[in-house]
Structures are given as C-alpha cells and as structure tokens.
Amino acid sequence: MHAWLCENPVGTDALTWKELPTPAPREGEVLIEIKAASLNFPDILVVQNKYQIKPALPFVPGSEYAGVVQAVGAGVSHLKVGQHVACLSGTGGFGTHTLAPAALCMPLPANFPMVDAAAFIMIYATSYHALVDRAGLKAGETVLVLGAAGGVGTAAIQIAKAMGARVIAAASTPAKCELCRSLGADATIDYSNGNLRDAIRELTAGKGPDVIYDPVGGDFAETAFRAIAWRGRYLVVGFASGPIPALPLNLTLLKGASLVGVFWGEFAKREPKANAAMMVELAQWYGQGKIKPVIDRTLPMAELKAAFARMQSREVMGKLVLTN
Ligand SMILES: NC(=O)c1ccc[n+]([C@@H]2O[C@H](COP(=O)([O-])OP(=O)(O)OC[C@H]3O[C@@H](n4cnc5c(N)ncnc54)[C@H](OP(=O)(O)O)[C@@H]3O)[C@@H](O)[C@H]2O)c1
Incomplete structure (x- = not known):
C-alpha cells in the first residue's frame, strides 16, 4: 500500500508519499481499499499540530473516506469482504488502504457513489x-x-x-x-x-x-x-x-x-444510538434527493498538497475529494 505520511507535524509541505506494509486487521477492525477521501478543515490543523486531537507519530492523515472492505478482523460480524463503506475515523484516509474500526464504518448500498460517500458523514452529521x-x-x-x-x-x-x-x-x-x-x-x-x-x-x-x-x-x-x-x-x-x-x-x-x-464527534461517542438513528435518516434523505454533497472537484490522491493549498486559500466550494 501507499499513503501520505506525517512524521513531523509542521504543515502540509512535510507530508511524504510512502510505500508501507499492508496491515492485517486486528480484532474489531477491517482493512479498506480506499476509493475516495474528502478534505475536512481539521485535516489541515492535524498535520500542523493545531488540532485538539493529536495522533501518535507517524500517522497517515485523512479523516473521512469511502472504499471496499478487503479483510475483516476477529469479532466483526456486520461487515464482509466486498462491502462498500464510508468511514470517519480521524486518520488513515489519504492513502490506498487503511485499517479502520468496524464500528465507525457505515455500510453503503453498492450503487452509492464513492465520491459522494467520502464527502457525506462529517458535513451532514x-x-x-x-x-x-x-x-x-x-x-x-x-x-x-x-x-x-x-x-x-x-x-x-x-x-x-x-x-x-x-x-x-x-x-x-x-x-x-x-x-x-x-x-x-x-x-x-x-x-x-x-x-x-x-x-x-x-x-x-x-x-x-x-x-x-x-x-x-x-x-x-x-x-x-x-x-x-x-x-x-x-x-x-x-x-x-x-x-x-x-x-x-x-x-x-x-x-x-x-x-x-x-x-458532533463527541455527540457520536457519547450518544451512539442517537447518532446511528440520525445517520439512517440522512441516508434516507440522500436516497430521496433532499441532500447531495456539493463536490468542488476531484483530484488524484497524489495531488493532496494541491488540494490542501486550494482549501487554505479559501477557494473550495463544497467538498474537495481525492480519488485512487
Ligand atoms: N463542531 C463540529 O462538530 C464541527 C464538525 C465539522 C467541522 N467543524 C468546523 O467547521 C469549520 C468549517 O469546516 P469545513 O470543513 O466546512 O471547512 P471549509 O469547507 O473550508 O469551509 C470553511 C469556510 O469558512 C470560511 N472562511 C473564513 N475565513 C477563512 C479562512 N481564513 N480560511 C478558510 N476558510 C475561511 C470560508 O468561507 P468564505 O470564504 O465564504 O468566508 C470557507 O468556505 C472548521 O472550523 C471545522 O473545524 C466543526
């Protein structure tokens, strides 16, 4: 697998695209092949060491993404290999693969576009x-x-x-x-x-x-x-x-x-049932055409730094999405 690695949180320029060993999921985790990842404002703050949550170094940034489950760890019953999912796990999204807690993965119907799915959870929730x-x-x-x-x-x-x-x-x-x-x-x-x-x-x-x-x-x-x-x-x-x-x-x-x-993140942790009910309703609204993410543009994953620059210069309208 490949991913953008943050070894020194001094800003987006210090990120490097690296080849890493593809990990196997542990208990409660799944391995996801990432198809699309969207930028959220905290993604910039976290690589500048300015966000309230500071991941252990080194880490792969990218809070929100969508993809296909490739492997399932012990104890995971609601997801299977091949399932399409959207996930907001805080890190891991700016790469080709990531491990994610299965509990944070939202199963998607196979026809839910990956670009929309990657831009869905944070903004609507x-x-x-x-x-x-x-x-x-x-x-x-x-x-x-x-x-x-x-x-x-x-x-x-x-x-x-x-x-x-x-x-x-x-x-x-x-x-x-x-x-x-x-x-x-x-x-x-x-x-x-x-x-x-x-x-x-x-x-x-x-x-x-x-x-x-x-x-x-x-x-x-x-x-x-x-x-x-x-x-x-x-x-x-x-x-x-x-x-x-x-x-x-x-x-x-x-x-x-x-x-x-x-x-919202703390609400989701403290009130998981209310959050899950809210996500079900939002998925229904998407299906009914009441909501649809505004996609500013999609760029290849390799162009993460250009994507960050666009967000920092206030040019993005809606969501910017990176694809593999
Ligand atoms: N509380 C929560 O649970 C929660 C959840 C998600 C996000 N957030 C926060 O919500 C904020 C917006 O997130 P977002 O993902 O929607 O970001 P975004 O897409 O970049 O939108 C932020 C908007 O803020 C305006 N802005 C004003 N001054 C800016 C500046 N100096 N740099 C960049 N933008 C500036 C821009 O609109 P104009 O150019 O029109 O002014 C921009 O469209 C962030 O602070 C994020 O951390 C909070």
Whole structure:
C-alpha cells in the first residue's frame, strides 16, 4: 500500500508519499481499499499540530473516506469482504488502504457513489446535529448560515431547506453566493463588503435570524449575534477564520438568546444510538434527493498538497475529494 505520511507535524509541505506494509486487521477492525477521501478543515490543523486531537507519530492523515472492505478482523460480524463503506475515523484516509474500526464504518448500498460517500458523514452529521438536535429548528424559521459555501455550510443550507426553514446564506464572493442560491438559499449576503449587520437587518425586516450557524468565528460572530432574533439560537460550530471570538454575555440577555455549542464527534461517542438513528435518516434523505454533497472537484490522491493549498486559500466550494 501507499499513503501520505506525517512524521513531523509542521504543515502540509512535510507530508511524504510512502510505500508501507499492508496491515492485517486486528480484532474489531477491517482493512479498506480506499476509493475516495474528502478534505475536512481539521485535516489541515492535524498535520500542523493545531488540532485538539493529536495522533501518535507517524500517522497517515485523512479523516473521512469511502472504499471496499478487503479483510475483516476477529469479532466483526456486520461487515464482509466486498462491502462498500464510508468511514470517519480521524486518520488513515489519504492513502490506498487503511485499517479502520468496524464500528465507525457505515455500510453503503453498492450503487452509492464513492465520491459522494467520502464527502457525506462529517458535513451532514454536523449540520443535522446542529440544526435539528441542538437548535431545534422549526419550519418557517429563518436560519443565517455563515461560510455557507464551505463543506458544513453547504450541508447546513440543504438540511435547513429540507426542514422548511428560510435560509440566508453568507459567503465571501459572488460565485460562492451564487452556489448557495443554486442549493436553495432564499437570500445571500456577500460579507466581503463589510455590510453583514445591515444586510441581516434588511433581509429579516429588522427581526433577525432565529438560528445562526457559525463555522467561521472571528469578527463576524459578534456582528451576527447582535442581529439575532428574540429567543434566537447561535450555533458555535467552528473557527475556520482562525480567531476564537469572545462575546459580551449581556447580548444573550438582551435577546433572550442562547449560545449553543456543537461538537458532533463527541455527540457520536457519547450518544451512539442517537447518532446511528440520525445517520439512517440522512441516508434516507440522500436516497430521496433532499441532500447531495456539493463536490468542488476531484483530484488524484497524489495531488493532496494541491488540494490542501486550494482549501487554505479559501477557494473550495463544497467538498474537495481525492480519488485512487
Ligand atoms: N463542531 C463540529 O462538530 C464541527 C464538525 C465539522 C467541522 N467543524 C468546523 O467547521 C469549520 C468549517 O469546516 P469545513 O470543513 O466546512 O471547512 P471549509 O469547507 O473550508 O469551509 C470553511 C469556510 O469558512 C470560511 N472562511 C473564513 N475565513 C477563512 C479562512 N481564513 N480560511 C478558510 N476558510 C475561511 C470560508 O468561507 P468564505 O470564504 O465564504 O468566508 C470557507 O468556505 C472548521 O472550523 C471545522 O473545524 C466543526
């Protein structure tokens, strides 16, 4: 097998494509031949040693991937050789093969496209957990999605629309706003103009959004929170812009509003049954055409560094997928 190896977590430039022995699965594991792997924002942070989870060195990055089971370890009963699976195991995806805990593998029907499967779990699980479970979004409510053309952002638009909400999508370029409209966003804000506050007021007739979905953080957070509706819910999803914002707590009091933390990975660990039920529902929504990953582009696995560069320069719209 071959894989991108991180021996020194100082950034994407230090990754090397290496030949490694193909491992045999241990108890509870499966060996997967990887067909496609998608980039998630933490994949960059983890090879820079800036992510909250720090894998033991050396490791193969690549949190999320899809492929075909090649071998099954002892004690694995729900997966067989030849089964197509999607998996989000945190590492291992940027290569030709990987070992994965069988419990983290989502069996797929044979006709589920591998590229979509590799781009599915993280974005939809996070956005569904955030909007449905944490915010209790109701049909007819207005959702503002920041970073709306990114991975979790595009998923948030699709899920909010599927639930009957009105969606205002905010992003940094006209092309990104256009993509959001094509996904069903009712209105868009290009926040590169520095007009976020006025645009939110105008688009909500002064009332403000009931739910704000924020994977960006930084300067936009306080501006957006000041515009939230009475009884609004502000979803703290991530900090793609870098800085972690601080908020004057009186703002929550003034709007009777809630600041709501979202940590899908921890939810999946602590509440596995609820997470499994959510994934079943999301797979059904995919089958019904309610949700479909937006694929920015696919590149060969060998072009991982170009893929990372594209993500770091904020060019990716939806998900970038590497294929073998
Ligand atoms: N809480 C959870 O459970 C959970 C789960 C998954 C992901 N996350 C977090 O959610 C965030 C987004 O993840 P993602 O995979 O959707 O990433 P992504 O596809 O790269 O999208 C992030 C968006 O953030 C915006 N952005 C603003 N400043 C940026 C900067 N300096 N660099 C890069 N992007 C910037 C970009 O949109 P514009 O150019 O339009 O501003 C971009 O589209 C990350 O912080 C990630 O760690 C959290």
